Amino acid sequence: MKKGLIKLLFVVCGFVFSNSANAQCDTIANACARHLTAQFISDGQQYRALLLNPEETAEFHATFYGGTTYRIAACSGLSDGNLVFTVYDSERNPLFTNADYKNAPYWDFKIVSTLDCIIEARLKGENQGSGCAVILIGFKQ
Amino acid sequence: MRLKLYKFKGPFILLSVVSIISFSCGPDTETKVDDGNKIDSNKTTIIGINGELFSIPSPIQTALMIKKSGANYSKEMLNPTSKATSYSTNFQKALNLGIYGADLGYVTIYDQTQDAVSYLNAVRKLADDLGISGAFSPALIERFQKNLGIQDSLLGLVSVAYRASDAYLKNNERNDISGLVLAGGWIESLNFATAVYKQKPNEDVKRRIAEQKSSLTSLIKLLTPYYSQPEYTEVIDNLKDMATVFEGVEFKYSYEKPSVDPDKQTTTVNSKSEIKITDQQINSITEKITTIRNQIAG
Numbered sequence: 112m113k114k115g116l117i118k119l120l121f122v123v124c125g126f127v128f129s130n131s132a133n134a135q136c137d138t139i140a141n142a143c144a145r146h147l148t149a150q151f152i153s154d155g156q157q158y159r160a161l162l163l164n165p166e167e168t169a170e171f172h173a174t175f176y177g178g179t180t181y182r183i184a185a186c187s188g189l190s191d192g193n194l195v196f197t198v199y200d201s202e203r204n205p206l207f208t209n210a211d212y213k214n215a216p217y218w219d220f221k222i223v224s225t226l227d228c229i230i231e232a233r234l235k236g237e238n239q240g241s242g243c244a245v246i247l248i249g250f251k252q
Numbered sequence: 253m254r255l256k257l258y259k260f261k262g263p264f265i266l267l268s269v270v271s272i273i274s275f276s277c278g279p280d281t282e283t284k285v286d287d288g289n290k291i292d293s294n295k296t297t298i299i300g301i302n303g304e305l306f307s308i309p310s311p312i313q314t315a316l317m318i319k320k321s322g323a324n325y326s327k328e329m330l331n332p333t334s335k336a337t338s339y340s341t342n343f344q345k346a347l348n349l350g351i352y353g354a355d356l357g358y359v360t361i362y363d364q365t366q367d368a369v370s371y372l373n374a375v376r377k378l379a380d381d382l383g384i385s386g387a388f389s390p391a392l393i394e395r396f397q398k399n400l401g402i403q404d405s406l407l408g409l410v411s412v413a414y415r416a417s418d419a420y421l422k423n424n425e426r427n428d429i430s431g432l433v434l435a436g437g438w439i440e441s442l443n444f445a446t447a448v449y450k451q452k453p454n455e456d457v458k459r460r461i462a463e464q465k466s467s468l469t470s471l472i473k474l475l476t477p478y479y480s481q482p483e484y485t486e487v488i489d490n491l492k493d494m495a496t497v498f499e500g501v502e503f504k505y506s507y508e509k510p511s512v513d514p515d516k517q518t519t520t521v522n523s524k525s526e527i528k529i530t531d532q533q534i535n536s537i538t539e540k541i542t543t544i545r546n547q548i549a550g
Contacts, residue, residue, distance in 0.1 A: 115309060133423040136423075137419065137423070137425075140419060144412075148406075149404070149405075152310070152312060152407050152408060152411045153310075153408075153411040153412055153414075153415045154307060154308075154309065154310040154411070154521075155310050155312075155353075155411050155415050155418060155434075155437070156307060156308070156414075156415060156418050156434070157305070157415050157418055157419040157422070158305060159419075159422075171305040171307060172305075172306050172307065172470060173306070173307035174307070174309055174463065174465075174466045174470075175521070176309065176313060176317075176460075176463065176465055177525070179313065181332060191429075200505070200507055200521075200523060201505065202505070202507060203330065204507045204523075206510050206519065206521055206523075207510065207512070207519045212514060212517070215517060218517050218518070218519060219516070219517055219518040219519070220519050220520075220521055221517070221518060221519070221520040221521065221522065222521050223521060223522050223523065223524065224523060224524045224525040224526075225459075225463050225525050225527070226505060226521065226523055226525055227466050232377035247415075248307060250310070250313060
């Protein structure tokens, strides 16, 4: 009986916590979407990670086609400037970091030739807690 | 420490539970991240990072490039909307939701308004069946119909709806379905490119086919966790078989320093790439993608 109750508690707590984290990420993603203005078409995906502290980095891989302008919007929390993102090429040469531009919440990239990129995101250093990191990508021809 | 962008999956829940049991009865220590965004800093130690995440290029991009190449509209390339009711499993529905999404993008780009409405209805039908009708709500359908003929608006609406469905699926631990939708879209867009190239060879289309090398690798990684499920096995094996052809495609990359325009918040990535694909490789890819796509579309 007691074991059953503990199991039930596990499931309920897990469900509640998971939903809470998802809801938080959803709210941030909705706020972040305003940076993908009408001239940019979303790539149809939403990239998110729960970062535990500023030392942790989330990353994902993307292919950017030549002759296209992409916009990367990066958000954490409901105000701008909480997420630091850096774009590298496949050889890990840094192409851009918003840390050089006051953690700008979005930046555009004109791609001359198709390349594979790695996008890294981390919470800004002043934040001591965790947060949901959301990245959105849009493109225009 | 480097983490991969995660998807909320089973282990995440499990780790959440363990952490909650470990910490939730202790003192509350909330750390404010910023306005309106509080997370318990103790509980965060539980978060499991699962799998890797890859961006699969939007099929709309390839459809735009195909139109720009001068190719005529070809309805024969598309998956007929009449088949939407014939898909019985979630596996079939998810893949074909991706295929119909690519088709919807294609017909929209070619300003085929009547076909666009048909494909939107097919998309909505499969989305309803998969439990993601919220992303393709009646309000969206209405907005779509009001914007018929305004290509940019329509493409915007469709891509945002697909992003919403992607988020919904990931939130609900249905990463397998999310991956299949992406796979369907990618397969259909490569099918477009190879079909167009077969009809009228064009350097831009040829290059776009070759550029799918990395995306295919990402797609295989995205689906591989589900390999043991019988429905997935054949598709993944077929994709891996096609990847062996792509292995021969040469991609040369040379880094060049980017230039930045801070006022316009724009960086120009000046690096150069060169890609070489043979006619034999194109023919082989065409043959394989046609087989895969037709197996899925039925």
